[in-house]
Amino acid sequence: MKKKIAIILVAVVSIVLTLAGCGEKPAAVKSDDYxxxxxxxxxxxxxxxxxxxxxxxxxxxxxxxxxxxxxxxxxxxxxxxxxxxxxxxxxxxxxxxxxxxxxxxxxxxxxxGCDKVLAPNNSGINSLADLRGKRIGVPSMNSSPIIFAKRALADAGVGVSEKNMEVEFIVFSATDLPLALKNGAVDALAMNDPTASITQKEYDLKSIVDSAVNAPYKxxxxxxxxxxxxxxxxxxxxxxxxxxxxxxxxxxxxxxxxxxxxxxxxxxxxxxxxxxxxxxxxxxxxxxxxxxxxxxxxxxxxxxxxxxxxxxxxxxxxxxxxxxxxxxxxxxxxx
Structure with missing residues (x-):
């Protein structure tokens, strides 16, 4: 009788362990295999x-x-x-x-590096302060170029906050920004590389501020x-x-x-x-x-x-x- 009970207990334990094993989560992937x-x-x-x-x-x-x-x-x-x-x-x-x-x-x-603000050589824009009252073309309103432009303009004393906005930012696609400048839709551009450097070279633009070379941004x-x-x-x-x-x-x-x-x-x-x-x-x-x-x-x-x-x-x-x-x-x- 005792032997039968022992056998039954072993069987029950085996079943419980098997069921428990079925509910286990798969082993985590090792970092070497990830x-x-x-x-x-x-x-x-x-x-x-x-x-x-x-x-x-x-x-x-x-x-x-x-x-x-x-x-x-x-x-x-x-x-x-x-x-x-x-x-x-x-x-x-x-x-x-x-x-x-x-x-x-x-x-x-x-x-x-990466970000630049550019203007035509014959525009009369030679500094960030000269951008006051101007239109600046940007690829989007939350992109790195507009963030950099706002930071640099604020450091130069130009208002870029909602309560004191002294420039106008206008959105164009990255490919359309140079044409917008050429056609007079904007007065300057805020762009990041490589398109910024390519545009600067192809359209003979001057750098007003460059995060790669101008302090403190460099x-x-x-x-x-x-x-x-x-x-x-x-x-x-x-x-x-x-x-x-x-x-x-x-x-x-x-x-x-x-x-x-x-x-x-x-x-x-x-x-x-x-x-x-x-x-x-x-x-x-x-x-x-x-x-x-x-x-x-x-x-x-x-x-x-x-x-x-x-x-x-x-x-x-x-x-x-x-x-x-x-x-x-x-x-x-x-x-």
Whole structure:
């Protein structure tokens, strides 16, 4: 009798364990096997991502990636929907979306530069102050070029807030901006590279302010690496590998701008003339820095509040801290 009871108990325990096993969650994907989904737009300043792939920096980190080209203006939508898990972003363009809950963490600054305000050589516009009362063409009302233009104009004492607007911003597509200037629809342009540098050369324009060469902007990081919140929390090793690879690629570009530009064109990451593209890359500082991006974010967030592009009720310091993640095995600066 006792033997029968023992057999029954063993059977019951076996059934319970089997049922419990059926309800278990699948084993988590190991970081070595994880394939990180990266989104990109194909711009010249995304060179760190291009070189991380072409020069094997991702591979050296043991990181597997799946790279998807995104339509213009869809990067935030893609990462929110989980279609992408990492990317390359302009810091100024990230501030307001992050305040609204964009689910990403910035992991490192990658380089400076990108944005310009341009005017015709014969326009009589020689300074930011000369833009008072003028019309400025921009690609959108929340793009990096308009953010940079507003910051620079405010620093020069030109009103760009809702209560004191001394310039008029008019939206045209990036391809139509040069024609709008040529036809007199606007008096100046706010654009980012490579279209800004190409337009400046083709239409013989002067630079009123350039974030790559004019202080204090030339020392402030414009572009950064980021990962989705879920990657930072659930796969920190993957996030760290991605960040280190992007940093190493950026530092490599600093020493090899001509080869970088040639690879970008030859591998069809970007269009254009490699020699001209290299001349633009050489105006940027490709010395990646975590703290550099952190500091630039704080400066930009406070300025955006001053010009009305970020709600005054947002705690800028708290937003700055919340928007970044630092990993112990990711260096602050790579040269």
């Amino acid at each position: 394939v990180l989904k990266i989104g990109y737009s194909g711009s010249l300043c995304e060179a760190p991502l291009h070189m991380a792939i072409e020069k094997g920096f991702f591979e050296a980190e043991g990181l597997k990636v799946d790279v998807t080209k995104l339509a213009p203006g869809t990067a935030f939508e893609a990462v929110t929907a989980g279609k992408t898990e990492a990317g390359f972003g302009l810091l100024a363009s990230l501030v307001q979306p992050l305040s609204n809950g964009l689910p990403i963490k910035i992991t490192s600054g990658l380089h400076t 020392d402030q990081y414009c572009c950064s690496a980021y990962v989705r919140d879920s990657i930072a929390s659930e796969h920190p090793e993957v996030a760290a590998k991605y960040t280190r690879a992007m940093q190493k690629a950026s530092a490599w570009i600093q020493k090899n701008p001509d080869e970088t530009a040639k690879i970008q064109v030859d591998k069809k990451w970007v269009a254009g003339d490699a020699a001209f593209n290299a001349s633009v890359l050489k105006t940027y500082n490709f010395i990646p820095s975590v703290s550099g991006a952190y500091d630039a974010f704080g400066i930009t967030a406070k300025q955006l509040q001053e010009v009305g592009m970020l709600d005054k009720n947002v705690d800028a310091d708290a937003l700055q801290k919340k928007s970044f993640i630092k990993f112990k095995d990711v260096p602050d600066v790579v040269q």
